[in-house]
Amino acid sequence: MPHDDFPPASVWLVGAGPGDPELLTRKAARLIATADVIYYDALVGPAVLELAAAGAECISVGKRSGRHSKDQASIDALIVAAALAGQRVVRLKGGDPAIFGRTAEEVAACRAAGVAVRICPGITAASAAVAAAGTALTLRGQARRLTFVTAHARAGEPLDLDWAGLATEGATLAVYMGRAAAATVAQQLVAAGRSADTPVTVVVNASLPGERIIRGRLSSLAFLVETIGERDPTMLLVGEAVRAPAGGATHRAVAAVQA
Amino acid sequence: MPHDDFPPASVWLVGAGPGDPELLTRKAARLIATADVIYYDALVGPAVLELAAAGAECISVGKRSGRHSKDQASIDALIVAAALAGQRVVRLKGGDPAIFGRTAEEVAACRAAGVAVRICPGITAASAAVAAAGTALTLRGQARRLTFVTAHARAGEPLDLDWAGLATEGATLAVYMGRAAAATVAQQLVAAGRSADTPVTVVVNASLPGERIIRGRLSSLAFLVETIGERDPTMLLVGEAVRAPAGGATHRAVAAVQA
Numbered sequence: 001m002p003h004d005d006f007p008p009a010s011v012w013l014v015g016a017g018p019g020d021p022e023l024l025t026r027k028a029a030r031l032i033a034t035a036d037v038i039y040y041d042a043l044v045g046p047a048v049l050e051l052a053a054a055g056a057e058c059i060s061v062g063k064r065s066g067r068h069s070k071d072q073a074s075i076d077a078l079i080v081a082a083a084l085a086g087q088r089v090v091r092l093k094g095g096d097p098a099i100f101g102r103t104a105e106e107v108a109a110c111r112a113a114g115v116a117v118r119i120c121p122g123i124t125a126a127s128a129a130v131a132a133a134g135t136a137l138t139l140r141g142q143a144r145r146l147t148f149v150t151a152h153a154r155a156g157e158p159l160d161l162d163w164a165g166l167a168t169e170g171a172t173l174a175v176y177m178g179r180a181a182a183a184t185v186a187q188q189l190v191a192a193g194r195s196a197d198t199p200v201t202v203v204v205n206a207s208l209p210g211e212r213i214i215r216g217r218l219s220s221l222a223f224l225v226e227t228i229g230e231r232d233p234t235m236l237l238v239g240e241a242v243r244a245p246a247g248g249a250t251h252r253a254v255a256a257v258q259a
Numbered sequence: 260m261p262h263d264d265f266p267p268a269s270v271w272l273v274g275a276g277p278g279d280p281e282l283l284t285r286k287a288a289r290l291i292a293t294a295d296v297i298y299y300d301a302l303v304g305p306a307v308l309e310l311a312a313a314g315a316e317c318i319s320v321g322k323r324s325g326r327h328s329k330d331q332a333s334i335d336a337l338i339v340a341a342a343l344a345g346q347r348v349v350r351l352k353g354g355d356p357a358i359f360g361r362t363a364e365e366v367a368a369c370r371a372a373g374v375a376v377r378i379c380p381g382i383t384a385a386s387a388a389v390a391a392a393g394t395a396l397t398l399r400g401q402a403r404r405l406t407f408v409t410a411h412a413r414a415g416e417p418l419d420l421d422w423a424g425l426a427t428e429g430a431t432l433a434v435y436m437g438r439a440a441a442a443t444v445a446q447q448l449v450a451a452g453r454s455a456d457t458p459v460t461v462v463v464n465a466s467l468p469g470e471r472i473i474r475g476r477l478s479s480l481a482f483l484v485e486t487i488g489e490r491d492p493t494m495l496l497v498g499e500a501v502r503a504p505a506g507g508a509t510h511r512a513v514a515a516v517q518a
Contacts, residue, residue, distance in 0.1 A: 015386075017284070025382060026288060027281035072399075096386045099405060103395035107504050119390040123284060127274075127355045127380035134378060136362035138409075140331075145420070146358060146407040150397075160403070165424030245366050 005118070006034050011079055011089040011110050013103055015096045015122015019045040020207035023123045031120055035090035037082050039075065043094030043233060045208065072102060076109035083115040096124040100150045100176055124148075126174040129203035129235040133213050135242050143170045143241040151181035159184055167192035172239035178202075179234040183222035189238065190218060199243040203235045204228050215244050264377070265293050270338055270348040270369050272362055274355045274381015278304040279466035282382045290379055294349035296341050298334065302353030302492060304467065331361060335368035342374040355383040359409045359435055383407075385433040388462035388494040392472050394501050402429045402500040410440035418443055426451035431498035437461075438493040442481035448497065449477060458502040462494045463487050474503050 006012060012031045017023040024032075032038065032051045040049065042062025049058050061070045061078065070078075075091075082089045097103040097119050110117035126148060130137050137146045147166060151159055159181050166173050167189055175185055182202075190196050196219035204212040210232070216224045218238060228234050265271060271290045276282040283291075291297065291310045299308065301321025308317050320334045334350075341348045356362040356378050369376035385407060389396050396405045406425060410418055418440050425432050426448055434444055441461075449455050455478035463471040469491070475483045477497060487493050 020286070022286035022289070023284050023380065025276070025282050025284055027279075029285060030281070096382075098386050098389045098394075098396040100397050100403075101395060102399050104398050104500065104504075107393060107395075111504055117393070119393060121282065121382050121386040121390040123355075123380050123382065124386065127357050127383065130357045131378040131380040134366060134376070135357075136360060136366075137357040138359050138407075139363050140361050144359075144409055148397075148405045148407075150403055162404070162421065162424035162427065162430075165421035168421065171421075241363065245363075245370055 003030065006031060006088055007116075008088055009083050009086045010116040010118075011083050011091060012118050012120055013091045013093065013097045013106055014120045015101075016040070016044045016048050016092045016094055017123040018095060018125050018128035018207040019043070019048075019205070020128075021045065021047040021051065023128060023207055024048060024051075025120065025122065028120050028122060031090055032092065034088060036087040038090045038092050039079060040092040041094045044092050048092070072105050076106055079106060080109055080113045080115055083110065084113065093122070096122040099124045099148060100152075125176060125206050125233065125235050126237070129174075129206040130201070130237060130242060132206055132211060133201050133203060133237075133242065134245050135201070137172050137174065137237070137241055139170075139241045143172050143239055145170065146172045146174070148174045148176065150176040152177040161188070163188045163192040167194040169195070170240060172237070172241045175236040175238075177234065178236035179225050179228050179230070179232070182225040182236060185236060185238065186218050186221040194218060198238060199240060200224065201237040201242040202228070203237065204232045206233070206235060262289065265290060265347055266375075267347055268342050268345045269375040269377075270342050270350060271377050271379055272350045272352065272356045272365055273379045274360075275299070275303040275307050275351045275353055276382040277354060277384050277387035277466040278302070278307075278464070279387075280304065280306040280310065282387060282466055283307060283310075284379065284381065287379050287381060290349055291351065293347060295346040297349045297351050298337060299351040300353050303351050307351070331364050335365055338365060339368055339372045339374055342369065343372065352381070355381040358383045358407060359411075384435060384465050384492065384494050385496070388465040389460070389496060389501060391465055391470060392460050392462060392496075392501065393504050394460070396431050396433065396496070396500055398429075398500045402431050402498055404429065405431045405433070407433045407435065409435040411436040420447070422447045422451040426453040428454070429499060431496070431500045434495040434497075436493065437495035438484050438487050438489070438491070441484040441495060444495060444497070445477050445480040453477060457497060458499060459483065460496040460501040460503075461487070462496065463491045465492070465494060
């Protein structure tokens with residue numbers, strides 16, 4: 001099928017998914033292979049960039065790139081300038097651009113400059129994490145509400161959650177970048193009435209070679225994250241839906257810790 | 260790269276994404292092409308099934324298949340029986356198996372029978388819907404909490420939401436299968452203190468040829484869904500993050516309705 005959705009002088013914001021290049025969408029793979037220039041986040045795996053065309057420029061704008069990180073305004077300016085110079089621009093973001101991806105800023109910058117911009121969704125880290133763990137985020141008739149928050153708030157701000165609502169039995173909570181917030185999450189949820197026995201699953205480096213799945217209870221959450229490195233992307237999953245499936249180990253090594 | 264993750268007599272629960280076959284992951288496409296038998300939901304698009312191998316059986320178990328729908332226990336039994344007969348089984352689910360996909364039941368059935376089962380995540384409808392609308396589900400510093408609910412509850416049950424928590428400015432709410440619940444969602448959120456001016460976006464048939472994007476305010480939500488067919492998958496998106504981007508129309512026809 002021919003595609004005419006990526007003309008010169010336009011921008012696609014593309015979700016790179018959790019890291020495994022097989023978890024890119026087919027559309028994302030096509031857009032990456034078509035781009036003249038790709039601006040990518042630190043969390044985008046190197047194997048994803050191997051899909052770029054031979055002559056394409058791949059430029060890291062990520063916060064963990066080793067160089068001084070670019071601020072959002074600089075990234076916006078780079079993308080817009082490349083498109084105005086006539087290039088096919090992919091802005092490649094870890095996970096899904098819709099979820100904690102600062103997509104609104106980049107869309108606004110393109111539109112202000114008259115640059116055509118579109119969005120290709122990606123697999124978000126919570127989906128990849130529970131898939132690896134062999135469970136789901138919702139349970140029919142029991143866990144029908146699912147909330148995503150990021151613990152990477154503005155520096156110094158407390159984690160601003162509706163603890164009472166999340167303490168309801170059956171609610172599932174996924175905390176992105178949650179390592180440092182683990183103790184607070186556990187303490188506040190239990191204080192708001194959630195059972196200390198609520199199942200939790202912590203997934204580190206979801207879908208990547210260093211993936212780890214750590215299971216336990218809300219009461220042990222602070223302990224479960226102790227061996228996780230500061231820079232390892234960490235997803236906290238809390239709720240009845242993420243209970244370990246019955247019937248033995250999953251296909252991956254699972255560290256089970258009971259409180 | 261060779262793959263040895265789909266031996267005979269095993270099951271993959273695979274997310275088919277929102278319908279556009281380009282929004283399958285590359286992994287899902289590979290698993291579909293490898294399967295001996297595929298049990299698929301009604302919301303899985305026909306173009307997705309075209310990726311199946313020539314000799315593969317594709318069997319609808321969906322609730323809108325025209326025949327009497329199969330109940331969950333029957334689906335569980337079919338999958339398990341096919342795997343025990345030595346087949347490579349794909350259970351193909353619309354969207355992401357982790358989100359409102361009844362995945363726990365199928366995982367449990369496989370494990371109880373000693374059948375190896377794994378999960379391949381998919382693009383969930385909310386991600387596809389906002390990507391099509393050119394916005395995001397979160398906003399840096401303003402909308403850092405995102406809640407997914409399904410309005411397809413057990414028959415007769417009221418929509419069980421934490422209205423007070425969702426009425427907080429900055430919270431984003433995505434209601435799956437939300438057409439019939441639109442009036443209730445608007446009424447309850449406003450009653451709980453959410454501004455009647457809160458932006459809403461309704462996306463029908465996200466990523467499919469019949470896709471429609473309807474924009475408005477919380478006060479007009481009940482009106483916005485009036486022309487949507489009962490069987491059309493409808494996503495309600497509520498919150499500041501889904502405000503229409505400035506700078507003109509998106510690439511698709513957008514019906515803008517202001518209250």
